[in-house]
Amino acid sequence: MNETMTMAAASAAPTQRAAGARRAQLPILALVCAVTALLPLVMQDVYLQNVLILTLMYAALSQSWNILAGYCGQISLGHALYFGVGAYAASFLFAGYGITPWLGLLVGAVLSAGLALVLGYVCFGLKGHYFAIATMVIAEIGLLLVHNSELFGAALGIHWPLGADSWSSMQFARTKLPYIYLALALFVLTWLATYAIEGSRWGFWWRAIKDDPEAAESLGVEVFRSKMAAAAVSAFFTAAGGAFYAAYVAYVDPESVMSFRFSLLFALPAVLGGIGTLWGPAVGALILIPITELTRSYVGGSGSGLDLIIYGGLIMIVALVKPEGLLSLVRPGGAKA
């Protein structure tokens, strides 16, 4: 009797400690939300508010990419495809049929998750670099298909009809404030989903697959199913981000939502901040997106390719100096490693 109680106490200790360390992340999220929600009250400059919206959006999108690439180890360079599916679904349904972008967002996200399952079925047999290249090629094919599709406006894309500001149409011409809160909500939802999965069996399976798929398999991990689940969740949130972006700019065309640049922009913040971590994508986006926007306004347009050169340079620096990302500098465990 006494012995069983000691056993129970001993085995409860590490369980509670681990759960406590995880739950300590939630107040940090609350703090980030509070600061972000109050920021626009003091930061009324429209240009800066735009930077804030994009930063939150890319933090969410990079978190979505991180789910598949960072946690499950399947490096995708084609997430622009899912972004495009979300953006086009919302635009097509709203401009063509007056269907609220909220429903469009959901339709796009579900379609995108389904598409990810189909593509995953085909691509998850491929190893390492071949998988990354395949995702890139498939996304380019998707871009070409949309480019040649009259139904989706071909190269001209789809313009959102003008109308009164309203939450139901997700259109706000006079203030950016609602978009800030929408982008924040997108980020928080993506973060919470990642947080929940990270602590679950899926999260453990994903990381095991990333570290050593053969060992994972020997321990009963459902490798294929895990990858499929990660791909679907990742694509779902990426498409939600795409729908939000379409509503924000009120316009989509193939290049503006499906170009390879987006695939890079989803990967980079996570790589910069710390791949496979809860906060890596947000930290990376906080650094990268303001820099990107500033260079864009000083050097002009994104057509120059200068931003791509900057991204490429950043990836190389991170890979050479700190492959675990910037977050590992402040982590007690990570700094040593």
Place this chain on the structure above:
Amino acid sequence: MAGTFILEARGVTRQFGGLVANKNITMHVRQGEILALIGPNGAGKSTLFNLIAGAFPPSSGKLLFEGKAVADLSATQRCRLGIARTFQVPRSFDSMNVIENVMVGSFVRHTGTQAARRAAWRTLEYVGLADRAEAPTTELTPPEKRRLEMARALATEPKLLLLDEVMAGLTPSEAQKGIQLVRSIRDRGITVVMVEHVMEIVMPLVDRAVVLHFGEVLAEGHPKDVVRDDKVITAYLGERHRAA
């Protein structure tokens, strides 16, 4: 009495290109025994483990686990059925700490995280690695890494456990603890097949030994008889006995 065989290999062959790593192997493992799989380097011991655990399929032949054909099942499915293995070269999940590594194993039997963590903790206590539960795997010593391999495999609650040279590089007193651990695993009702080069460990511990040589079964029987077998002495123990 055929029902007491937990595992049977019937004419199992595995080729790597032109190399025949396992050649027409027919052998069995009895329920509840400790079986040693011995043989010189490159004899095909780890290959046979890989075939039993499902890391890759045999080129031909049959594998029966509890009377059921398993050669076509994935490693994942075989783990669910109750086959667990360690790797000769430890393959820890390095983005996780020790207890998280073990949890990956316990998730096979426990869906919830709390339950998996508790089971993993009990397993770590059992193998004597609980004091390293929160350590990153990169900080483990080589013997600790092998112990982690065992803990992970045990956490899947197997019926058959395949141990590939888990005692390599242990000091004599550590090896004694290892021997006790393997005995206690067997006493829990888990059948053990172990690859082990050190005869001082094999002789007192195992019930039976199977000797592989150039991918074929050379001899099989009580360890005392096996080491007296002329073929075995020439193939494997020859140099050692002559040197001694």
